[in-house]
Amino acid sequence: MSDTLVNGTPWEGPEGTTVAELVAQWCPSPRGIAVARNGEVVPKSRWQGTRIVAGDQIEIVTAAAGG
Amino acid sequence: MDYPTDGTEGSTELADARLANGANGVAGVATGAGALGTTAAAADTPLTIAGQPFCSRLLMGTGGMVSPESLREALQESGTAMATVAVRRVDPSTRHSLVELLGELNVRVLPNTAGCFTASEAVLTAKLAREAFETDWIKLEVIGDDLTLLPDAVELVAAAEELVDEGFTVLPYCSDDPVVARRLEQAGCAAVMPLGSPIGSGLGIRNTHNIALIVEQAKVPVVLDAGIGTASDACLAMELGCEAVLIASAITRAHRPGLMAGSMRQAVQAGRAAYRAGRITRRFYADASSPFEGMIDRSANGTDVADDTQADHSG
Numbered sequence: 001m002s003d004t005l006v007n008g009t010p011w012e013g014p015e016g017t018t019v020a021e022l023v024a025q026w027c028p029s030p031r032g033i034a035v036a037r038n039g040e041v042v043p044k045s046r047w048q049g050t051r052i053v054a055g056d057q058i059e060i061v062t063a064a065a066g067g
Numbered sequence: 068m069d070y071p072t073d074g075t076e077g078s079t080e081l082a083d084a085r086l087a088n089g090a091n092g093v094a095g096v097a098t099g100a101g102a103l104g105t106t107a108a109a110a111d112t113p114l115t116i117a118g119q120p121f122c123s124r125l126l127m128g129t130g131g132m133v134s135p136e137s138l139r140e141a142l143q144e145s146g147t148a149m150a151t152v153a154v155r156r157v158d159p160s161t162r163h164s165l166v167e168l169l170g171e172l173n174v175r176v177l178p179n180t181a182g183c184f185t186a187s188e189a190v191l192t193a194k195l196a197r198e199a200f201e202t203d204w205i206k207l208e209v210i211g212d213d214l215t216l217l218p219d220a221v222e223l224v225a226a227a228e229e230l231v232d233e234g235f236t237v238l239p240y241c242s243d244d245p246v247v248a249r250r251l252e253q254a255g256c257a258a259v260m261p262l263g264s265p266i267g268s269g270l271g272i273r274n275t276h277n278i279a280l281i282v283e284q285a286k287v288p289v290v291l292d293a294g295i296g297t298a299s300d301a302c303l304a305m306e307l308g309c310e311a312v313l314i315a316s317a318i319t320r321a322h323r324p325g326l327m328a329g330s331m332r333q334a335v336q337a338g339r340a341a342y343r344a345g346r347i348t349r350r351f352y353a354d355a356s357s358p359f360e361g362m363i364d365r366s367a368n369g370t371d372v373a374d375d376t377q378a379d380h381s382g
Contacts, residue, residue: 034198039191063164063165067181
């Protein structure tokens with residue numbers, strides 16, 4: 001799925017990957033992490049039940065020094 | 068004995084009385100009127116935002132930190148109870164956790180919407196922050212200009228209204244315009260956070276008059292946020308009646324951040340005490356602090372030129 005972006009970079013993972021699985025690949029722990037899919041927040045409670053489809057733009061965010 | 072006054076005393080007295088009597092429920096002392104209340108001697112009430120008390124009036128920004136170790140030291144030396152964090156893409160190469168560090172130091176996380184230029188960007192960022200950090204507190208920043216990082220008042224107020232509607236506790240970073248500050252308060256923000264000068268500029272408080280006006284009118288805490296450069300700036304903010312200050316670059320980018328953090332901690336305490344103590348009025352002329360009574364006879368010297376005026380001209 002080369003037109004799927006995760007944090008701005010093309011993502012080649014298999015279609016149907018859940019958000020929970022994706023986060024596990026990117027983060028050692030889900031604590032302090034939030035996900036947006038196509039500009040909308042995906043609540044933690046729905047990570048397991050949300051599957052990535054082609055063309056999705058995913059943002060995985062956390063705290064960074066700032067402000 | 069009444070010392071001569073210069074006539075301007077009345078107006079400065081009034082202005083200083085207004086500055087001393089902040090609008091945030093902390094009674095100052097009416098200058099010159101001798102109206103010392105028992106509040107002057109009583110212990111200070113803690114900083115309270117949205118019903119939440121804080122043991123420190125120094126909020127810290129984590130931006131600009133050179134290293135996690137230096138940030139840890141600065142946070143500790145500052146004594147801060149709340150620190151801002153930005154919401155950014157996960158960097159898999161980062162091993163340390165900012166949220167864990169703050170938790171360990173018992174510092175409350177205040178996420179911000181730094182980098183947002185529109186209300187919708189800020190609202191999405193705030194929602195992500197709420198999800199990530201399990202807090203509905205948000206420092207709202209909506210910037211209008213890359214170079215100055217000055218807030219876009221129009222987008223800011225729109226974002227504040229939407230976020231308050233969505234149940235957020237909004238602490239907006241705003242310009243030092245009393246009208247914008249009032250709009251934000253009317254929109255339901257839990258505090259107003261006017262800038263002293265542009266973020267990271269270290270220029271201190273450019274418009275003390277406006278800050279005093281905002282303090283006078285606000286019913287929510289006023290937190291001076293942005294532009295503080297050194298200790299005297301933080302002290303001045305508190306003297307003007309701000310309930311707290313938010314400091315990032317002045318600490319994190321100082322040559323010795325830990326030392327500066329400790330200095331700022333003292334400066335905030337000093338300014339707050341000075342505010343509560345009630346300063347003297349500003350006078351155009353001198354007001355002698357030593358009494359006139361009991362002075363020796365200056366004419367006894369004999370060589371004093373002024374004696375001529377007292378010489379006997381009757382001859």
